[in-house]
Amino acid sequence: MARGSRERIITGAVGMLARGGTKHTSVRKLAEQAGTPLGSTYYYFPDGMAQLVNEAVEHAGGQVTSALECALAAGPLRGLSGLIGWWRRILVASEFEEGCPVLSIAVTESRNGPTQQAVESASRVFRQWSEALVDSLVLHGVERDRAEEVATLTVCSIEGSVGVCRAEGSTRALDHVESMLVRAIADALPEEERP
Template sequence: MAEESQGSRQRIVAGAADMIRRRGLAATSVRELAAHAGTPLGSTYHYFPGGKQQLAAEAVRFAADAVTAVLEKELRAGPVAGLRAFLAWWRRTLVDSDYRAGCPVLAVAVEEPPADGTPQALAAAAEAFAVWEDVLARALRAHGTDAAEAAQSATLVVAAVEGAVALCRARRDTAPLDAVAARLEALLAR
C-alpha cells in the first residue's frame, strides 16, 4: 500500500513538472495537475497539504534532480563533451515536444511570486540553478580551470542554456541553442 501511495505521489509530482514546463505555474491549477497525473483531486491535497506552492516546489526539485543527473553523467567525459551531450538532450526535449516543453525551473523563476506567503517554488528554482552551477564549476575545476573563472563560466552556461531554450520555444527552432552551443564550447575549450 505504501509503495502504491508513493507511486501516486510521484505521478503527481512528475505530472506537475511536465505541466509547468509546458504552461508555466500560474496557468496551471491544482485540479488540472491532478487530472494530468490521473489522480483524484483529494489525493493531491492529501500528499501536498501546502497546496500549489508545495507541489510546484517538489515538481521543480524533481525536474532539477533529473537535469542534475544528466549533467553529472555527461560531464564525466569532460566539460566540452558534457556540454555537447547536455545541449543535445535539450535539443531532443524541444524537438520531441514540438517546442512545447521548456524548463519548469525557469518557468517558475520568471513568474511573479505569490503574494500569499512563502514562494516555495521560487526558492526551489534558485536552489536548482545553484546546484547546476556547482556541478558545472566542479567539472571545470577538475579540468584545470581557476575556481573564480569556473564559477563565472558555470553561471554563464546555465544562464545561456536556459535563455536559449526559451528562445527556441519562441522561435520554434533550435538555431538559438546551436548558436549558444558554439560559443559556449569555444569558451569551455580554452
C-alpha cells in the same frame, strides 16, 4: 500505490510547468492526468499548489543535475554537448512546447509570494547546475574563479536559449549558444585539456 500516485502528480506538474508555468498548472488536471481522486492531491500536498510546485521544481532540478553530472563525467566539453543535446531532444520532441520548469518558476513567480519556496528552490537548482560545471572545470585544470564565470555563462545561456527556441520554434538559438560555449569552455581549459 500511494507513492506512485504522488510521483505521477509531481511528474505531471513538471510537465505542466515546462509547458506553461503555474498559470497553466491545475490541481484538477493533475489529478485527472495521474488517475487519482482530486482529494488525494490535498492529502499528498497539504500545503496545496505552493507545495506541489516546489516539489516539482526540486524534482525537475534533481533530474537535470543527475543527467548533467553523468554527462560531465566525460569532461566539460562532452558534458556541455550532452546537456545541449538533451535540451535539443526535449524541444524537438515537444514541438517547442516544453521549456525549463525551473526557469518558468524563476521568471513568473515572486520571491515574496505564495510560491516563494519554489523560487528559492529554483535558485538552489541553478546553483547546483553551476556547481556541477565548476567542479568539472576545476577537475580539468581551470582556476575556480574562471570556472565560476564560465559555469554561470553556460547555465544562463542555455536557459535563455531554450526560451528563445520555444518562441521561434527552432533550435537556432541553442545551436548558436552551443558553438559559443564550446569556445568559451575550450578557451578556459589548459592547453593539454583542449580537443
